[in-house]
Amino acid sequence: MSDTYGLIRYAQTKHLAFTEVAEGLEDGKFHFSAKDNLCADGFQARAGSAVLDGYSPPFDATCIGRMKGSGGQLVGKTTMDEFGFGTFSTNSAHGVPLNPFDRERSCGGSSGGAGAAACLIPGHIALGVSTGGSISGPASFCGVVGLTPTYGRVSRYGLIDYGNSLDKVGLLSRSASLVARHFRTMAGPDPKDPTSCAQPALAGKGRMPSSLAVPREALQNLDPSVRSSFQEALGKLKGMGMEVHEVSMGSLRFALPAYYILATSEASTNLARYCGMRFGRREEKFDQHFNDFFTGVRSEGFGDEAKRRILLGTFCRMVGFRSRYYLKSLAVRQLLIEEYRKVFRDHDAVVTPTMPFVSPRFEEIGRMKPLEMYGADVLTVPPNLTGMPHISVPCAYVAGLPVGMQMVADHWKELDLLEAASAWENVFEYRFPEVSL
Amino acid sequence: MERETIARVAKVARLNLTEEEMERYANDLDDILNSFSVLDEAPAGESYSFNPIPVIDVLREDEPAQDIDPQALKAQMGTYEGYVRGPRLS
DSSP states (O other): OHHHHHHHHHHHHHOOEEEHHHOOOTTTEEEEEETTTTTTTOOOOOTTTTTTTTOOSOOOOOHHHHHHHHHEEEEEEOOOOOOOOOSOOSSSSSOOBOHHHHHHTTOSOOOOOOOOHHHSTTTTTTEEESSSTHHHHHHHHHOEEEEEETTTTTOOBOOOSTTTTOHHHHHHHSSSSHHHHHHHHHHBBBBBBBGTTTOOOSSSSSSOOOOEEEGGGTTTTTTTHHHHHHHHHHHHHHTTTTEEEOOGGGGGGHHHHHHHHHHHHHHHGGGOSSSSSSSSSSSOOTTTHHHHHHHHHHHHSSOHHHHHHHHHHHHHTTTTIIIIIIIIHHHHHHHHHHHHHHHHHHHHHEEEEOOOOOOOBBBHHTTHHHHHHTTTTTTTTHHHTTTTTTTEEEEEEEETTEEEEEOOTTOOOOOHHHHHHHHHHSOOOOOOOOOOO | OOOHHHHHHHHTTEEEEOHHHHHHHHHHHHHHHHHHHGGGSOOOOOOOSSSSOOOOOOOOOOHHHHHHOOOHHHHHSOEETEEEOOOBBO
């Protein structure tokens, strides 16, 4: 057993990072994993949901096909919140991943398994998916680099939808250079996903950001340790020659509700397809009326948070509420895009902490109300809602736990973020847990 | 949120809820929607799009093509004599 394969098995058994792994490593190939909502031939794709138990797609998602085509071996599928519905990866039917730095804490969500795999396995590239922060969050809690590209940069063909105007396929790894290399592999138009076909070509090289904006609204309600770590990181960025300016982005306060309304509205329609006939869990009581048939499967197959989001999204789309919630949220998204654009006239990137606190213990998460959990996404939601590319890098360690810093750039400027993340690695040394096999 | 409202939403969403779930989700949705009422303070906005970036139509040539073998898709479903099985409609 190679060390790398040993680490993959370790990540699976000790940290529940994987739902399934390959039987071994193939010579001459690089290893990558995929979040379990990405379809891949030869593996189940269950998206963390019992309603998809047994579903084995007969095709590869475009991003997986491209990774394989460039010499990669898909070595496993990573654990996640059901359909991406969560901030801590605790809403999963197939195991809750345990943080690489402390097994009693969360990996973040919803790409929690991907965060753990990226942290525990050197040289590994983990494909994640973000709707409202599901790459940045795990990158922050697991102390790795997490890139969420512009909406539409990487094809969503073969991705099990959560919110189709919000979902982005991205990457997590220990280093920005590895993320940059494989981002180029996956990016580009794909006729099977029209939203990927309007993108400009990737430039040869990114431009190092020289002026950073820090929205003062994003610095409220932070854990004091995160706040002081972030202030210290800003000092290092200044030391790298970057200008740092405080700005005001008043519309940020509308981002969280607008995001949750759009995401759950889209999810409530996307999940209509899980009815016991076409994918996964199969109902056999064909003598029932179709309404009872579908309702029975869905009620048994969906978990608690999935039901909550389906109900919320269904409510927000109902006659009488649609204008107040759904249409208003679409307008707010446009407002936020314009506000970001205004900031980008004078600055190259917006920088904030990634999460308002370090990874919490599972017992603390168990005491949180749904609204508190949604509130944890307050810093990752704005770039996700607006489709802006963003990257999270470790910027400090508090009591041995990583703190993440997030940079957001204008649409299509991922390479600028990767330049900054690479330069950051020259001034800040990342730490990873020691593993003995 | 009224019990009748949450019951109606659950019916539209094709979900059976127990009495306990009905009460719990009604309370959760109340909390969430009260908090989201901050949206009422947002300017109405003159335009919006269903995607955060411009999207263009992509059409392929109108020629027969098959990406995935239908038999491979059928293998995921319950079938009877080559037909996909489903519940009765009335």
